[in-house]
Amino acid sequence: MTAAVPQRSLSDVQSWDAAGYAKNARFVATLAGEIVSWLDPKPGERILDLGCGDGALTEELVRSGATVVGIDPAADLLAAARARGLDVRHGDARALPFSAEFDAVFSNAVLHWVPEAEQAAASIRRALKPSGRFVAEFGGHGNVAAIVTALRAAVRIHGGDELLAAPWYYPTDTEYRALLEAEGFKVERIGLYPRPTPLPTGVEGWLRTFRKPFFDQYPPETRDTVLATIIGLLRPVLADQSGRWSADYV
Numbered sequence: 001m002t003a004a005v006p007q008r009s010l011s012d013v014q015s016w017d018a019a020g021y022a023k024n025a026r027f028v029a030t031l032a033g034e035i036v037s038w039l040d041p042k043p044g045e046r047i048l049d050l051g052c053g054d055g056a057l058t059e060e061l062v063r064s065g066a067t068v069v070g071i072d073p074a075a076d077l078l079a080a081a082r083a084r085g086l087d088v089r090h091g092d093a094r095a096l097p098f099s100a101e102f103d104a105v106f107s108n109a110v111l112h113w114v115p116e117a118e119q120a121a122a123s124i125r126r127a128l129k130p131s132g133r134f135v136a137e138f139g140g141h142g143n144v145a146a147i148v149t150a151l152r153a154a155v156r157i158h159g160g161d162e163l164l165a166a167p168w169y170y171p172t173d174t175e176y177r178a179l180l181e182a183e184g185f186k187v188e189r190i191g192l193y194p195r196p197t198p199l200p201t202g203v204e205g206w207l208r209t210f211r212k213p214f215f216d217q218y219p220p221e222t223r224d225t226v227l228a229t230i231i232g233l234l235r236p237v238l239a240d241q242s243g244r245w246s247a248d249y250v
Contacts (some may be wrong), residue, residue: 035108035137038189041066045103048096048127050136051110052088055081061106062086071096094119098127105134112139115169117176121183134185140192141172143250147203150233151214158226164214170250192250199245203234206247 036057041047043065052058052070054077061068070088072078081088091097093107093114105124114120124134151165171179173190180187199206207230208215215223239245 035135036060036106039104039106039133039135041104041106046101048098048102048105050093050096050105050107050124051113052081052086053077055084055086055088057108058086058088059084069102094123096123096127100126100129102127103129103132105132105136107136107138109138111136112143112168112170115167117169117171117179118183121179121185125183125185134180139168139170140250141170141175142192142194142248143168143170144247145250146234146237146248147206150230151211153233154226154229157229158218158222160214160217164211164217195249196246197249199247202243202245203231203238203247206245207231 039047039061041061041064045066047061047066047068049058049061049068049070052072053074055070058068058070058081068087070078070081070086071091071093072081072088073090073092075090078088078090093111094116105127111117111120128134148166148168152162154160155162155165173192177187177190180190204227207227215226218226238247
């Protein structure tokens with residue numbers, strides 16, 4: 001007998017808190033200027049912001065004069081986006097409820113959360129008009145390698161689910177080009193870009209925001225010990241002599 005492995009909900013590997021995200025991860029939207037310039041949104045275009053989060057970047061797209069629909073699976077972030085007056089909806093990148101509707105699909109720092117990349121690419125292709133374009137930035141091969149190694153080491157030391165240590169999808173540009181072309185896209189520009197990124201609230205803020213489910217698997221009395229293990233492993237690699245932290249983004 002053959003049994004299918006159930007597809008995990010995105011909430012199984014990550015949960016979001018709008019206030020924590022705004023405090024510890026606002027740099028994600030702030031650093032998106034170059035990818036927005038690749039999108040080059042025009043007045044009157046209909047654009048899907050895939051993984052809109054709390055809407056900080058969606059607002060920028062709206063200011064271009066485009067009609068923007070945001071979609072995200074996180075209820076708390078969607079509530080924050082709606083508070084900005086944005087048109088945002090609950091949805092999953094793997095099964096977008098649109099057909100030939102958008103001039104462009106835009107996504108920033110989202111698709112590395114979706115390991116079912118073929119499903120996501122096919123879903124994005126269906127959402128686009130025949131002449132539409134897909135512009136995205138997300139973690140590539142080697143992204144946060146030091147952080148991933150430290151999280152996995154913590155699992156070896158303290159036990160736990162290694163998938164929660166590193167649930168991400170980080171392809172090479174060659175892999176992702178082939179995947180897109182298999183779905184019918186013509187790839188005009190793609191690449192891997194190393195980008196060491198300062199962390200305004202340190203690596204602890206990053207870990208608490210982006211790996212909350214990892215720490216939630218441990219008893220409350222153990223979490224600080226696990227966190228201290230990870231920070232101790234990362235300090236020689238990602239913190240400078242003044243104690244300023246950065247992440248090894250690609």
